[in-house]
Amino acid sequence: MRRFATLVFLLLFTIPFGVSISGCSKKTATVFCNGGDTGPAVGQVSNIALQPKIFGVSLNFAQIGQVTTPTAIDCKGTAVTVSSYTYATFLPNGQPDMTIADVQPTTGRLCAGTWNRNTGGGIADFTTCNPTNKSGTVYVVANGGGVSSNPLPIFVHPVVTNVTLGALSTDCVNDPATNCSPAAFVTQTTTCAQTTNGNGCCTVPVTPTVNAVAATGCVSQSVTSQLAARVLAGNGANISCQVGHLSYAPQIASIVTIDQNGVATAQQPGSTVITANISNAGSSAGFFSTCPPVSINLTATNGTSNSTSVTVNPNNVQPINYVAVDKNQTVLTGLTLNFESTTPTTIPAASAASVTPIFPGAAAITAVCQPPTCNPSPFNQIGLFGNGKAITSNPVLVTAPGTNSTNLYIASTNSFYLVPVDFTQTQLGSPVRLPYQPNSMVISNDGSTIYMGSSFELMTFSATSNSISAQDTTVPGIVLAVSPDGTTLVLTDPIRQFVYLYSTKGSILTQYGGVGTHAVFSPDSTTVYITLGDYNSSTGVTTPNNTLLVHSAFTGWYPTTSSQPTTDVAIGVPSVGAFFGGNPTTARSYCPVTTTIGVPPTTSSTTTNLFYPDAGVLGPQTDRIATTNDGLHVLGATVTPTPTLTDLAIGTPASGSTAAAPGLPVGQCPAADTPAQKFPTTTAFTGALPGVTASAITGVFPTSDSKIAFVTYQGSGAVVPTYTPQATGAGTLGSIPLSTALGTPVAPVAGVVSADNLTFFVGTSGDNAVHLITKQTDGTYKDTTTPIAPKLPDVNGNIVAPNLLVQKPRKATS
Incomplete structure (x- = not known):
């Protein structure tokens, strides 16, 4: 009885409550596209798109492809979801066809032929594409939500084996290109009448809205031009009109942009490979060239x-x-x-x-x-x-203009010590004990680091803390040069017979067999020119040979040979090549001699280059050389047959050069070995070094303002030879007597010019001092300042000549 009463109670109170909840429910109001009470509703499928709408899909015989996922929107353009799609193919006349191209009805997988159906034997349907070898165009439509998509063209054709860029076709019957294809008219306002020879081409090629891309030349920046390609099948048949639209892509996008119609717009100078995408595969079709500067x-x-x-x-x-x-x-x-x-x-x-x-x-x-x-x-x-x-x-x-002070670093190949000199201080710096005797010394352009080679290791010296900051025993040898950006050293190991490019961070970047004697970088640090020699292990002497070695970031290592041994190297100003000491003095251009075989810009054309060719310079013999910053002179000195200085003047450029006379040719490299590629030079001056008896020239040092140059040597004479070049014609040879304030100097064996060009620091034998050749108020240079006595000892305590000098500028006041 109690249970029955409880049930009645629940029925009386719960049923009405539940009814009241049900009675309060409301449906979302339907919003119609036209704003009224009937018609298509917002949120229902209004349009289905298959991409790419115009360009479709290109397939080789028996190739399997895939329709892109359809996108559906409602009448307001908002994306909507369709639970499933069905796909079907039909011909341009609207009749169904599954023999040219077939589609899996539920997934959109394409077959350039016919899919297997009801094969039996455990073989699943739609897994094998059976070729029918029928060319043609069919369309795929996706259906979903009661709406059909746009028809997507499917181009079926023989297997593509070659795509080549070239000139636009003017004969669609005998020489068809992609501008003959009916697909090229899709974006036009008209259609075309097709030929009757079965190649599927229009009888008249489509007229592009822009000029054709240059077949044998470059395109100027911002100029647009139409690309055209010829597509070949495996049997050599031209099927350009059967493959539909080609999609072009440049390997270097900064050189050219290409739109979906194959219209190319030239951008930055350069040439790039153009890839034509067809049949779901890329093919290198040719090259596009944007014109480089000529000046x-x-x-x-x-x-x-x-x-x-x-x-x-x-x-x-x-x-x-x-x-x-x-x-x-x-x-x-x-x-x-x-x-x-x-x-x-x-x-x-x-x-x-x-x-x-x-x-x-x-x-x-x-x-x-x-x-x-x-x-x-x-x-x-x-x-x-x-x-x-x-x-x-x-x-x-x-x-x-102005003056500065100098930090000078003094060392010797015969001493374990380095002496720093700060000219803002009144006394000499304390000598620094080195791990080994240095055989070479260079300083980075920022003045922060000094690199010294030795027979046992590379020693890195901090010019900030005046102490050894690093040692590397993996690269013993001689330091030949440091790159202007301070990232790379050129080292050579005569024992192991290697030339190294060494990262200043502490590792070998690359190496090449041989023994280097001299090296110089281009100002942008991308190219280094190196002279090589033959090392005699019994005497420890390296004799110059006729091998030249160049390393470029663009070409890598590039060895070449000269007709005679090369003794030194100096970069041209501007850096369009390098000059090499020897008998005779020669030069190499950075402009390669180019030979092209075939018709560009097709991929069948090939270009070969002779890099760093002879620049046509035959100057008098020089042992050491240097170029002046004004780009007008190559100054060299030799001891054979007598100590002599030569001024190789860089004169009026040859015909065709864009350089202002005088100077080296500037502007664009010529396309071939033409006179414009040569370095026009004349011998402006040759004269004996006055008062000098020399066994070797150790350096030629022009000031950075190109007003005067100094010569150092091994031998005797107690004078510093000078040469004052002129813009045109012969300069003046002179000499500066060395001061005897600290003893009897014999020869200036090493030197370095201060950054402000007011002082030439020269290390001398005899008095084993560093003399300061200073500029006077009348513009001449004299040795009137008390020399520096670094007192560098050898292993026996004997004071030796300071033959390693580097400097860095600093403010005139501390």
């Missing part, structure tokens, strides 16, 4: 005008202006140029096209369009249309 004109603002020579006070920013034009006189913009300084320690060049002198001094500033950052090309296309080659500007001479 880069560099100037600096000087008052109200522009000039190629300017005076800038230290710590002041000097903008550099450039105008680059290509062969069509199109002014190029957005170039990635390297701005280079011949003396970056005092007057560095900034990538933002400006210079800000840090210390007094002088420098030549040039701009280089240097691959791969500017005007790149595939390696096998270097030189084609001028791409892949460097283009150099004229130099701008910058002078920063």
Whole structure:
């Protein structure tokens, strides 16, 4: 009875409550697309799209593809979800067809032929694409939510074996290209009448809205042109009109942009491989070339005008202006140029096209369009249309007036000690004991680090703390050079017979067999020129040979030979090559000699290059050489047959060069070994070094303002030979007697010029001192200051000559 009463109670109270809840429920109101009470509703499928709508899918016979996932939207353009799609194929006339191309009804997998159905034997349906070898175009439609998609064209054709870029076709019957394809008319307002020979082409090629891409040349920046390709099957048949639309992509996007219609717009200078995507596979179709500069004109603002020579006070920013034009006189913009300084320690060049002198001094500033950052090309296309080659500007001479002090570092190949001298202090620095006797010494451009070679290890000395900061026993040998950016050393190990490029972070970057004698980097640190020699282990002497070694970031190691032994190397100003001492003095250009076989820009054309060719210089014999910053002189000295100095003047450029006379050829490298590629030179002066008896020339040191040069040597004479070059014609040879304040000097064996060009520091034998050859108020140089006595001892305590000197500038006051 109690249970029955409880049940009645629950029924009386719970049922009405539940009914009340049900009665309160409401459905979401339907919103119709037209804003009324009927018609399509918002949120229902209104449109289904299959991509790519116009260009469709291209398939080889028996190739399996996949329809892209359809996208569905409602009448408001909002994406909606369709639970499932069904797919079907039909011909252009609307009739169903599954023999040219077939589609899996529920997944959209495509077959260029016919899918297997009801095969039996445990073989699942739609797993085997059976070829029918029927060419043609069919359409796939996706159905879902009661709506059909746009028809997606499927182009079926024989297997593509070759795609080649070339000229637009003018004969669609005998020489069809993609501009003959009916697919090319899809974006036009008309259709085409097809030929009757079965190649599927239009009888008349489509007329492009832009010019055809240059078949045997480059395209100027911002100019648009139409790409055309010829597509071949395995049997050699031209099937350009059967494959539908090609999708083009450049390997280097900064050189050219290509839209979906194959219209190419030239961007930055260079050449790049163009890949044509067809049948779901990429094929290298050819090359595209954007015209490089033929000239880069560099100037600096000087008052109200522009000039190629300017005076800038230290710590002041000097903008550099450039105008680059290509062969069509199109002014190029957005170039990635390297701005280079011949003396970056005092007057560095900034990538933002400006210079800000840090210390007094002088420098030549040039701009280089240097691959791969500017005007790149595939390696096998270097030189084609001028791409892949460097283009150099004229130099701008910058002078920063004033004086500075110097930190001088003095060492000897016969001593374990290094003496630092700070000329802002009144006394000599304390000698620093080195782990080994150095055989060479170089300083980084920023003045922070000194690198010394030895027979046992590389020694790294901090010029900040005046102490050894690192030792590396894996690279014993001689330090030949440090790159201007301070990242790379050139080392050579005569015992192991290797030349190393060594990272200043502490590892070997790359190596090459041989023994180096001298090395010099280009100002942008991307190229180094090295002379080699033959090492005699019994005497420890390396004799120059005729092998030259170049390493470039673009070409890697590149050995070449000279007709005679090379004794020294100096970089050109601008750095369009290098000069080599020897008998005779010669030069090598950075412009390769280019030979092209075949018709560019097809991939069947090939380009070969002879890198660093002879630049046509035959100068008098020199043992040591140097170039002046004004780019007008190669100064050399020799002891054979008598101690002699030579001024090899770089004169008026040959016909075809864009350089302002005089100077080295600048602008674009020529396409072949032409006179414009040569370095025009004449012997302006040859004269005997006065009062000198020498067994070896140890250096030629021009000041950075190109006003005077000093010569050091082993032998006797107690004078420092000087040469004052002239802009044109012969200069003047002279000599400076060495002071006897600390004893009797015999010969100046080593030297270094201060950054402000006011002092030439020279280490001497005899008195084993460092003399200061200083500039006088009348402009001449004399040895009137008391020499420095570093007192470098050998292992027996004997004082030896300071034959290793490096310097860095510092402010005149401490």
